[in-house]
Amino acid sequence: MVSIITINYNSLEVTCELLESIRKVGYKNVEVIVVDNASNENPEGYLSKYYPEIIFIRSEKNFGFAGGNNLGISASRGSFLFFLNNDAELSDGAIEKLLNLFSQNSRIGIASPKICYHNARPGSEPDVIQYAGTTHVHPLTARNSTLGERQIDNGQYQTAQPTAYAHGAAMMVPREVVEKVGGMPEEFFLYYEELDWCEQIRRAGYEIWVEPNAKIYHKESYSVSKISALKTYYLNRNRLLFMRRNRSRREWRMFCVFLFLFTVPKNSLLYLLKGEQANLKAFWKAIRWNFSDEKIRPDSTPLTFKQFRVASSVF
Numbered sequence: 001m002v003s004i005i006t007i008n009y010n011s012l013e014v015t016c017e018l019l020e021s022i023r024k025v026g027y028k029n030v031e032v033i034v035v036d037n038a039s040n041e042n043p044e045g046y047l048s049k050y051y052p053e054i055i056f057i058r059s060e061k062n063f064g065f066a067g068g069n070n071l072g073i074s075a076s077r078g079s080f081l082f083f084l085n086n087d088a089e090l091s092d093g094a095i096e097k098l099l100n101l102f103s104q105n106s107r108i109g110i111a112s113p114k115i116c117y118h119n120a121r122p123g124s125e126p127d128v129i130q131y132a133g134t135t136h137v138h139p140l141t142a143r144n145s146t147l148g149e150r151q152i153d154n155g156q157y158q159t160a161q162p163t164a165y166a167h168g169a170a171m172m173v174p175r176e177v178v179e180k181v182g183g184m185p186e187e188f189f190l191y192y193e194e195l196d197w198c199e200q201i202r203r204a205g206y207e208i209w210v211e212p213n214a215k216i217y218h219k220e221s222y223s224v225s226k227i228s229a230l231k232t233y234y235l236n237r238n239r240l241l242f243m244r245r246n247r248s249r250r251e252w253r254m255f256c257v258f259l260f261l262f263t264v265p266k267n268s269l270l271y272l273l274k275g276e277q278a279n280l281k282a283f284w285k286a287i288r289w290n291f292s293d294e295k296i297r298p299d300s301t302p303l304t305f306k307q308f309r310v311a312s313s314v315f
Contacts, residue, residue, distance in 0.1 A: 002030045002095055002172075003078030006086045007068040009037040012046065014087045014219060019051050021089040027096055031055060033072045034086075038062040064189035065168065066197075073183050081178060085169040087219040089118060097214035098172045101160055109177045109206025110198060112166040113214035116153060127153040130218055133163035133210040137195065139251040140258050142239050157212040166208055168194035170216045173201075180204055185245075191231075192238035199246045229282040236267075236286035244290065259287075 004022060008015040015034065022032055032054045036043055044056050057071050069083055080099065084090065094113050102108055115131040132148030144164065148157055171194065181204050185196045198208050243255050264287065271280035 001078040002027070002080045002082050002099070003033060003072075003076035004030055004082045004084055005033045005035065005069055005072035005076065006084045007035045007037050007065065007072075008039060008043060008086050009062065009068075010039045011086060012039070012043045015043075015047075016050070018084065018086050018089060019054065021091075025090055025092045025095065030082075030095070031076065031078060033057065033075055035059065035068045035072045037064075037068045064186065064193075065191075066184035066186045066188060066193040070183040070186065073178060076175075079175050080172055081175060082172045083168070083170070084216070085218065087118075088115075088169050089217045089219075091215045091217065094214040094216060098211055101209060101211045101214075102172070102174060105207070105209075107205070107207050108209050109181075109201040109204065110166045110171055110173045111160075111209040111211055112163075112169075112171045113216050114148075114153075114157060114210065114212040115167055115169055115216055115218050118217040118219040127215075127217075129153050129157070131167045131169075131210075132157040132212055133161070134165045134167075136164040137242065137246075139247060140254055141263075142243050142255060142259075160209060160211045160213065162207050163210045164208065165195050165198045166210075169218045177201060177204070177206060188234075188238045188241065190234040190238070192235075192242045196242055196245060229278040232279045233282035233286050236283055237289050240286070240290040 006015065006018060019032065019034075022030070032051075033056075034047060034051075034054050035057045036059060038059055038061050042058055044058055047054060047056055055075055057075055059068065059071060062068075063071065072083075073081060080102070082095065082098070098111055098113060101111055112131065114129065116127040117130050119125060119128075129148035129151045131146055134147060135145045137144045147163070181197075181200050184193050185200070186193075188196060202208060240259075243252060247255065267283055268280060271277070271283060
């Protein structure tokens with residue numbers, strides 16, 4: 001059995017579109033778990049009426065992407081967990097191709113399909129790729145690249161292969177890996193949690209793969225505006241948090257040099273020139289959070305954050 005887990009937050013229409021796409025696929029040994037992350041209106045009545053086959057979980061508090069998915073994990077029974085954004089649509093054969101990948105290599109701990117941008121009529125025009133794998137997060141800039149992004153899908157990505165990170169919009173994980181590594185890291189709330197989870201899975205001895213022969217269509221985020229202060233805050237806060245949790249002392253110090261000499265002045269100036277005061281405040285709030293908070297440290301790194309701050313005291 002495959003447990004498909006998705007989160008709804010004030011976006012019932014697109015959640016229903018995902019559920020319709022799941023109904024159409026040929027692989028039927030699935031359970032579908034919808035976690036409602038404290039939407040303004042409880043969709044339980046509607047979903048139970050029109051999608052009685054699903055397992056519905058209502059959270060009265062928004063626990064973020066990781067927390068919501070962890071609620072889904074706790075209710076799941078499948079041998080494989082397939083995390084899908086509610087603004088995605090599943091294509092036929094994707095589940096089988098991902099399962100086949102795991103059957104061929106027991107060292108795979110997490111895998112994503114190829115992800116294409118959704119259009120009004122999938123198949124009526126060339127698919128545009130959003131994700132076909134990624135590079136590793138650079139130790140100096142804390143940036144990475146997404147393979148195939150915005151390329152026309154002409155079949156240039158057809159071979160399953162290891163990659164740096166899975167994509168949070170669609171990723172399959174064997175239950176035994178979750179039992180060994182634990183659930184998604186809830187410290188992030190929004191953005192970077194899947195990258196951190198991939199690092200944990202890799203440290204546990206597993207590999208990260210992408211299977212381009214499996215495909216989903218993604219409508220981008222319906223829950224967060226592309227230029228909102230909320231997105232600015234969490235992207236920047238969690239980029240630093242990711243580096244704190246997953247890089248060595250030397251790499252952290254090098255990153256801090258780059259951060260304060262280049263990233264902070266550049267972003268601050270850009271927000272000022274554009275008159276984006278809300279984003280400027282959110283950016284600085286994200287920086288301050290990482291240099292005043294001492295709660296969160298990775299178990300795998302013996303160095304405490306207080307020691308990190310001493311090491312970076314030049315700033």
